[in-house]
Amino acid sequence: MKSFILGLFCLFALGNCYAMAEDEVIYHVVTTVSENPANAVTVNYHCSNKDSYVLYTKAKDIAFRKAVRVEPVSVLWSTRGIEKTAKETTFYTRQRYVCSAEISGLEKNTKYIYKIVSEGVESKVNSFVTAGKKSKWNFVAFTDFQHKGNKETLPLIKSMKEVAHPALVICSGDMVDVAGKEEGWNWLLDNDIFRDFVYAASPGDHEYWADDSGRKYPQYDKAHTFNHLFKFPGNGAPMSLNTTYWFRYNNVLFISLDMNNSNVATGPRFEDQVRWFEKTVESLKGTFQYLVVYEHKSIYGSSKIDAVVAARLRPQWAPVFKKCGVDLVLSGHDHIYSRTREIDGTYYLDMGSSGDKRRALDDSVVEGDGIHEKVLDLKGDALCCGSNIEITRHLMKVTVYNQRKEVVDSFTIKAKRKSSPRENRGEQPFHPSTFVGAGAGINF
Ligand SMILES: [Fe+2]
Numbered sequence: 256m257k258s259f260i261l262g263l264f265c266l267f268a269l270g271n272c273y274a275m276a277e278d279e280v281i282y283h284v285v286t287t288v289s290e291n292p293a294n295a296v297t298v299n300y301h302c303s304n305k306d307s308y309v310l311y312t313k314a315k316d317i318a319f320r321k322a323v324r325v326e327p328v329s330v331l332w333s334t335r336g337i338e339k340t341a342k343e344t345t346f347y348t349r350q351r352y353v354c355s356a357e358i359s360g361l362e363k364n365t366k367y368i369y370k371i372v373s374e375g376v377e378s379k380v381n382s383f384v385t386a387g388k389k390s391k392w393n394f395v396a397f398t399d400f401q402h403k404g405n406k407e408t409l410p411l412i413k414s415m416k417e418v419a420h421p422a423l424v425i426c427s428g429d430m431v432d433v434a435g436k437e438e439g440w441n442w443l444l445d446n447d448i449f450r451d452f453v454y455a456a457s458p459g460d461h462e463y464w465a466d467d468s469g470r471k472y473p474q475y476d477k478a479h480t481f482n483h484l485f486k487f488p489g490n491g492a493p494m495s496l497n498t499t500y501w502f503r504y505n506n507v508l509f510i511s512l513d514m515n516n517s518n519v520a521t522g523p524r525f526e527d528q529v530r531w532f533e534k535t536v537e538s539l540k541g542t543f544q545y546l547v548v549y550e551h552k553s554i555y556g557s558s559k560i561d562a563v564v565a566a567r568l569r570p571q572w573a574p575v576f577k578k579c580g581v582d583l584v585l586s587g588h589d590h591i592y593s594r595t596r597e598i599d600g601t602y603y604l605d606m607g608s609s610g611d612k613r614r615a616l617d618d619s620v621v622e623g624d625g626i627h628e629k630v631l632d633l634k635g636d637a638l639c640c641g642s643n644i645e646i647t648r649h650l651m652k653v654t655v656y657n658q659r660k661e662v663v664d665s666f667t668i669k670a671k672r673k674s675s676p677r678e679n680r681g682e683q684p685f686h687p688s689t690f691v692g693a694g695a696g697i698n699f
Pocket of ligand 1: 429588589
């Protein structure tokens with residue numbers, strides 16, 4: 256009897272412990288980029304409680320004695336009621352508060368720490384460093400993490416952090432295999448790998464995958480789960496807010512594009528993005544030195560894997576990138592590594608895979624074919640890639656690593672613009688309220 260009661264007590268205590276675990280109450284914590292990363296970031300998280308807040312302070316204040324409290328904007332949400340959604344996922348069964356808190360008024364080039372508090376439960380401590388370096392700086396780029404639980408992605412991210420110590424990390428889409436299923440996001444976001452950098456991502460077609468229950472290509476009309484995990488600057492194309500946006504990080508203007516779901520490669524949302532893209536770059540002229548685009552589908556990648564990319568997206572976007580003087584386009588999608596020569600002023604880097612989904616080379620992507628300067632056999636050599644991009648006043652140097660921290664490709668891009676005193680280095684806060692879409696809310 257005694258042991259039975261003791262057992263009951265232990266079960267009760269364990270149950271309570273489990274219920275109180277911070278990752279059950281506060282989860283999917285990600286720091287995302289703001290329009291001005293020298294003085295602001297956005298903290299995103301999901302919370303099972305209505306009340307929660309963020310406490311942040313400078314990194315040296317490890318006891319949070321001088322911490323500042325920020326209340327999030329929160330929305331009660333699940334995927335219930337969204338067309339084509341996967342019903343067996345916790346996104347459907349577990350309603351939660353989707354929270355985002357903008358932390359502003361930060362000092363440039365400074366390390367901060369923060370934690371989230373909700374009804375007596377505290378998250379682990381996260382950290383980030385603001386932009387604002389005057390001299391050489393760098394960021395890390397990935398693509399197509401994709402398969403939940405694959406043994407390559409998380410060690411690759413860890414390796415790239417050890418190699419490059421990035422304050423900013425970018426991914427050009429397909430972060431998970433089925434965006435409508437929460438288990439993929441649990442795998443990617445709820446671990447210590449994602450706790451110490453500012454993140455920016457564009458959606459891949461798999462960010463539109465609603466379920467995989469046997470129907471052919473069941474796609475969301477909008478990237479619903481992406482939009483409820485990451486709040487990006489609200490300055491994007493009117494028909495693709497939050498999946499398209501721009502931010503200026505030191506002397507680079509970054510633009511995220513949304514190449515839509517697996518069934519769509521033309522239509523009004525693309526035309527809307529072209530108009531917005533050209534207008535945005537023109538409006539920001541003189542405030543940046545380099546222009547980096549990240550988007551999912553590689554317009555100079557394989558034309559066999561997803562034939563509409565070369566057939567439809569290339570003729571639409573290549574002239575726009577030329578006209579706007581894009582220096583580098585980061586992408587993925589076909590799971591083949593290819594890097595082009597300079598084409599009309601632009602380099603196209605299709606990293607193929609930052610996980611274990613790899614495809615065999617095909618004859619539309621051949622090293623030395625006049626378009627591609629470097630091709631890697633990801634499948635044959637079991638490789639996955641991450642890039643470290645170092646930026647100076649004179650050039651951008653791209654170094655691509657495999658999962659063993661070995662350099663597998665590198666190239667340099669010479670600056671085509673002079674540096675400008677109006678660049679975003681934190682000295683002059685920039686208020687772009689006159690631009691298209693600025694200040695608009697996310698259209699979930
Ligand atoms: Fe894809």
